[in-house]
Amino acid sequence: MESFCIDRARRQLQLGEQMTTAASTSQHATSSSTLMAGSGSLATSSSASAATTTTPSSSAVRALAMEYKSLQEEPVEGFRVKLINDDNLFEWEVAIFGPPDTLYQGGYFKAHMKFPHDYPYSPPSIRFLTKVWHPNVYENGDLCISILHPPVDDPQSGELPCERWNPTQNVRTILLSVISLLNEPNTFSPANVDASVMYRRWRDSQGKDNEYPNIIRKQALAANAEAKREGIVVPMTLEDYCLKPTRKPTTESGLDANFYDDDFDLETEDDLPTDDDFDEDDDDDEDEDEDEEDSATASISKNNGGSSKCKNNGLGREAAAAGADDAESADDSGKGETT
Amino acid sequence: MESFKQNDGNRDELIIQQQREIEKEISDTTPLVSEQLPLTCLWAEYNGDDIFTAKIQDLSTKYKFIRRTRPDGNCFFRAFAYSYLEYLISNSSAYQEFRKLAEESKDKLVQLGFPSFTLEDFHETFMEVIKRVSPDNPGGPSKVQSELHKIFNEQGYSDYVVVYLRLITSGKLQEEADFYQNFIEGDFTIEEFRHQEVEPMYKESDHIHIIALCTALGAGVRVEYLDRGEGGTVKAHDFPEGTEPRIYLIYRPGHYDILYPN
Numbered sequence: 106m107e108s109f110c111i112d113r114a115r116r117q118l119q120l121g122e123q124m125t126t127a128a129s130t131s132q133h134a135t136s137s138s139t140l141m142a143g144s145g146s147l148a149t150s151s152s153a154s155a156a157t158t159t160t161p162s163s164s165a166v167r168a169l170a171m172e173y174k175s176l177q178e179e180p181v182e183g184f185r186v187k188l189i190n191d192d193n194l195f196e197w198e199v200a201i202f203g204p205p206d207t208l209y210q211g212g213y214f215k216a217h218m219k220f221p222h223d224y225p226y227s228p229p230s231i232r233f234l235t236k237v238w239h240p241n242v243y244e245n246g247d248l249c250i251s252i253l254h255p256p257v258d259d260p261q262s263g264e265l266p267c268e269r270w271n272p273t274q275n276v277r278t279i280l281l282s283v284i285s286l287l288n289e290p291n292t293f294s295p296a297n298v299d300a301s302v303m304y305r306r307w308r309d310s311q312g313k314d315n316e317y318p319n320i321i322r323k324q325a326l327a328a329n330a331e332a333k334r335e336g337i338v339v340p341m342t343l344e345d346y347c348l349k350p351t352r353k354p355t356t357e358s359g360l361d362a363n364f365y366d367d368d369f370d371l372e373t374e375d376d377l378p379t380d381d382d383f384d385e386d387d388d389d390d391e392d393e394d395e396d397e398e399d400s401a402t403a404s405i406s407k408n409n410g411g412s413s414k415c416k417n418n419g420l421g422r423e424a425a426a427a428g429a430d431d432a433e434s435a436d437d438s439g440k441g442e443t444t
Numbered sequence: 445m446e447s448f449k450q451n452d453g454n455r456d457e458l459i460i461q462q463q464r465e466i467e468k469e470i471s472d473t474t475p476l477v478s479e480q481l482p483l484t485c486l487w488a489e490y491n492g493d494d495i496f497t498a499k500i501q502d503l504s505t506k507y508k509f510i511r512r513t514r515p516d517g518n519c520f521f522r523a524f525a526y527s528y529l530e531y532l533i534s535n536s537s538a539y540q541e542f543r544k545l546a547e548e549s550k551d552k553l554v555q556l557g558f559p560s561f562t563l564e565d566f567h568e569t570f571m572e573v574i575k576r577v578s579p580d581n582p583g584g585p586s587k588v589q590s591e592l593h594k595i596f597n598e599q600g601y602s603d604y605v606v607v608y609l610r611l612i613t614s615g616k617l618q619e620e621a622d623f624y625q626n627f628i629e630g631d632f633t634i635e636e637f638r639h640q641e642v643e644p645m646y647k648e649s650d651h652i653h654i655i656a657l658c659t660a661l662g663a664g665v666r667v668e669y670l671d672r673g674e675g676g677t678v679k680a681h682d683f684p685e686g687t688e689p690r691i692y693l694i695y696r697p698g699h700y701d702i703l704y705p706n
Contacts, residue, residue, distance in 0.1 A: 164600040275559060
């Protein structure tokens with residue numbers, strides 16, 4: 106049942122080297138040589154379009170420019186986007202905030218989104234830069250979610266066909282799917298089999314086997330620390346999370362650290378899950394768990410190639426310190442963890 | 445689990461690569477929509493095969509021209525849109541009626557649950573195309589006709605029209621799910637079928653697509669079936685049954701082109 110994602114993983118491993126060499130020169134080459142099975146019209150741009158000004162890739166440019174502009178003007182709760190290079194609409198950096206009252210609370214997960222040249226007819230791909238231990242995320246960070254799969258007839262994939270890509274899907278709908286996938290992994294089509302097994306053990310033991318949540322919380326905590334280093338304030342309460350900033354970035358520089366809206370209240374360290382929280386239930390087999398945890402974390406980072414280097418931004422720290430004064434406590438009235 | 449079928453990855457790559465080469469060859473040699481060609485040009489494709497020669501002969505008593513569409517899985521939708529707009533160019537009242545229907549279709553699709561943000565973009569382009577081929581535009585029918593041809597060979601516009609028709613089709617299937625469910629083979633739910641077989645680009649159309657689209661737009665289609673079947677004559681089928689056809693298509697297994705009656 107896992108064959109779809111696993112085959113894809115293998116393909117990507119093979120292609121990994123190509124990708125890194127090609128990435129510096131042109132992302133055309135990578136998008137056409139990798140994932141997108143349905144990108145037929147890529148080839149058509151050279152066809153009898155002498156009299157035309159509209160090529161498939163200008164359709165894609167138009168769609169992406171429109172989406173990008175709209176997401177800048179009306180950010181959607183739970184995530185932020187920016188371009189990796191201002192002159193390339195086909196590669197975005199997205200930041201997903203861990204939803205409050207979930208294992209991911211406080212987390213700040215960065216990912217790269219790469220769009221094919223026949224977007225929106227074919228879906229983009231997403232690779233997490235932040236470590237994410239999740240049944241549907243490969244060790245190298247690639248996300249395996251059905252909404253990003255072109256609709257191929259693949260009875261082996263174990264995915265429901267109703268979740269496939271279609272041209273009305275867009276960055277919003279994708280990222281909302283990603284956020285909900287965080288808390289509801291698809292164990293029928295795991296990209297990370299170990300994480301999937303661990304998740305199921307946690308779920309089936311009604312939370313008694315808490316190796317999985319411990320790793321997630323630890324990663325969320327680490328990601329939060331990194332966010333702080335970058336001067337980014339992660340919303341910790343449902344209220345802040347759902348807050349829709351009205352202020353638009355005024356200048357181009359607004360796309361940088363300031364872009365991550367500073368309307369969000371800054372939370373203190375107290376609101377974050379701490380290491381004490383992790384070991385609530387497993388005092389008896391603490392050692393064993395820790396060992397497994399370490400090996401798991403190690404294997405995640407194996408393929409991550411230093412992509413999540415922190416930017417240690419002095420200005421950011423100042424901003425964080427300044428904001429700490431009006432910190433509030435977390436919203437305790439919220440729902441419990443979604444277990 | 446990791447080790448079984450080691451070569452699968454390579455094989456997939458080769459298949460994708462080959463598919464892309466085929467697609468490129470098709471797109472290099474076939475425009476999205478061709479000029480009008482004499483129907484008898486079909487003979488050349490069948491090398492004097494008796495069955496086909498007889499059937500094409502039969503067909504040529506009813507139709508004079510054919511207009512080819514690119515075989516990219518979107519041929520039915522592209523042929524439908526082109527042929528219907530061509531009819532509307534010379535029929536002002538039907539044009540106005542259709543334009544109103546098209547204008548209103550967006551709200552309906554939003555209600556049916558399509559993301560309005562992207563839907564609006566497709567709808568806007570769809571309406572722009574319709575407006576550019578209005579029978580009332582300056583220059584007269586022949587000018588508008590050549591505008592239509594130009595638009596449909598611009599990939600950006602042409603494909604957006606296809607997407608929008610796919611959405612209308614999908615919307616109709618959902619709207620009358622109880623009815624259409626009866627025509628779906630296998631274990632697909634109507635929902636799965638729409639997302640898997642209707643909404644994505646390059647997915648080929650079946651009768652159910654045709655019926656849903658014709659019904660949604662109130663446009664009759666006659667399809668002439670040219671295949672190896674017995675009888676020496678080409679069988680025609682009207683969608684929806686009993687409607688006067690405005691659009692004439694020829695179907696050869698796997699592909700639709702546009703026909704022009706005498």
